[in-house]
Amino acid sequence: MTQPNEQILVIVPAYNEAAVIRKTVRGLLDAGYPVVVVDDCSTDGTAEKISDLNLFYIRHAINLGQGAALMTGMAFARRRDMDYVVHFDADGQHQVEDIPGLLAPLLEGVADITLGSRFLRRESRRLVPPLRRVLLKIAVLINGLFANMWLTDAHNGLRALNHRALEKIQLRENGMAHATEILSEIRQKKLRYREVPMKARYTEYSRSKGQSALDSLSILTDLIIRKIFL
Amino acid sequence: MKPFQFILVPVILFLLVLFFRRLRHQPVMRILVMVVLVAGLVFSVFPDSTTLIANVLGIGRGTDLVMYLGMLGLFSVSGLLYLRILKLERMITEIVRQKALEE
Numbered sequence: 001m002t003q004p005n006e007q008i009l010v011i012v013p014a015y016n017e018a019a020v021i022r023k024t025v026r027g028l029l030d031a032g033y034p035v036v037v038v039d040d041c042s043t044d045g046t047a048e049k050i051s052d053l054n055l056f057y058i059r060h061a062i063n064l065g066q067g068a069a070l071m072t073g074m075a076f077a078r079r080r081d082m083d084y085v086v087h088f089d090a091d092g093q094h095q096v097e098d099i100p101g102l103l104a105p106l107l108e109g110v111a112d113i114t115l116g117s118r119f120l121r122r123e124s125r126r127l128v129p130p131l132r133r134v135l136l137k138i139a140v141l142i143n144g145l146f147a148n149m150w151l152t153d154a155h156n157g158l159r160a161l162n163h164r165a166l167e168k169i170q171l172r173e174n175g176m177a178h179a180t181e182i183l184s185e186i187r188q189k190k191l192r193y194r195e196v197p198m199k200a201r202y203t204e205y206s207r208s209k210g211q212s213a214l215d216s217l218s219i220l221t222d223l224i225i226r227k228i229f230l
Numbered sequence: 231m232k233p234f235q236f237i238l239v240p241v242i243l244f245l246l247v248l249f250f251r252r253l254r255h256q257p258v259m260r261i262l263v264m265v266v267l268v269a270g271l272v273f274s275v276f277p278d279s280t281t282l283i284a285n286v287l288g289i290g291r292g293t294d295l296v297m298y299l300g301m302l303g304l305f306s307v308s309g310l311l312y313l314r315i316l317k318l319e320r321m322i323t324e325i326v327r328q329k330a331l332e333e
Binding site: 038058059060061062064068071072075076079172174225 | 312319320322323326327329330331333
């Protein structure tokens with residue numbers, strides 16, 4: 001557990017997060033993690049908010065979606081030969097304090113990838129709004145059916161990958177369906193995984209930016225169509 | 231000749247010539263399109279032939295047969311187009327990613 005934080009790259013995909021990006025990124029930098037912000041063609045001045053900070057900044061020329069932004073961040077990490085990467089949401093839902101717990105199984109060598117879960121601890125489970133809880137449980141079921149991975153949480157953007165997982169995982173879903181695709185990848189590439197308890201902080205902002213019930217329908221459509229055609 | 235044939239036959243003939251010339255470099259596609267168009271031509275000139283085939287296949291009316299075939303054709307075309315779009319999407323993603331990483 002003596003891995004210096006410099007070998008852990010935190011990937012923060014961001015699309016129009018000017019209001020919160022600075023606070024999120026500052027928290028990570030203060031903890032000593034190198035950060036790469038993948039700006040998915042924001043138009044609200046997200047870039048200016050962080051231009052003075054010591055971090056890596058990559059910008060997509062057009063808006064591609066969160067899955068594509070994560071994949072770009074991972075491609076960047078591969079080029080720099082990072083040992084570990086963390087997926088971290090820009091909207092302030094994720095806590096820096098959860099990262100060490102997420103990395104622990106990787107550093108101990110018992111997992112290649114860890115996935116944050118809001119449902120492993122009673123107190124973090126209670127933080128999830130009731131409607132969201134129901135939606136997430138449906139998503140858990142869908143992930144189980146599509147990827148044959150039965151977890152306690154779904155669409156939780158907090159993850160950590162070791163070098164092996166970083167090299168193997170290929171995301172082709174540009175949109176939100178990547179959360180299910182990652183699970184399929186874990187299964188197909190035979191990566192060892194663990195779920196790790198985390199706390200998601202729901203704020204007025206994160207709830208307005210987060211995915212609506214309607215979005216989950218479009219994710220499902222994506223999954224079904226691709227399942228049929230590919 | 232019935233009125234609809236005055237419209238359909240020239241249109242199909244026009245499409246035949248057009249695609250025959252356009253698809254010179256895609257032989258498989260060319261043959262497929264030709265088969266569909268020639269079938270359309272035969273069915274327009276001899277509308278009763280559809281009923282004959284339909285009856286053989288156990289479908290009541292010739293119009294139903296044409297409708298089923300049309301639906302089948304539409305679904306396959308949408309599927310092919312979807313795959314084409316997906317391919318384009320992936321190419322665009324790759325270009326945008328490379329460009330982003332180089333900057």
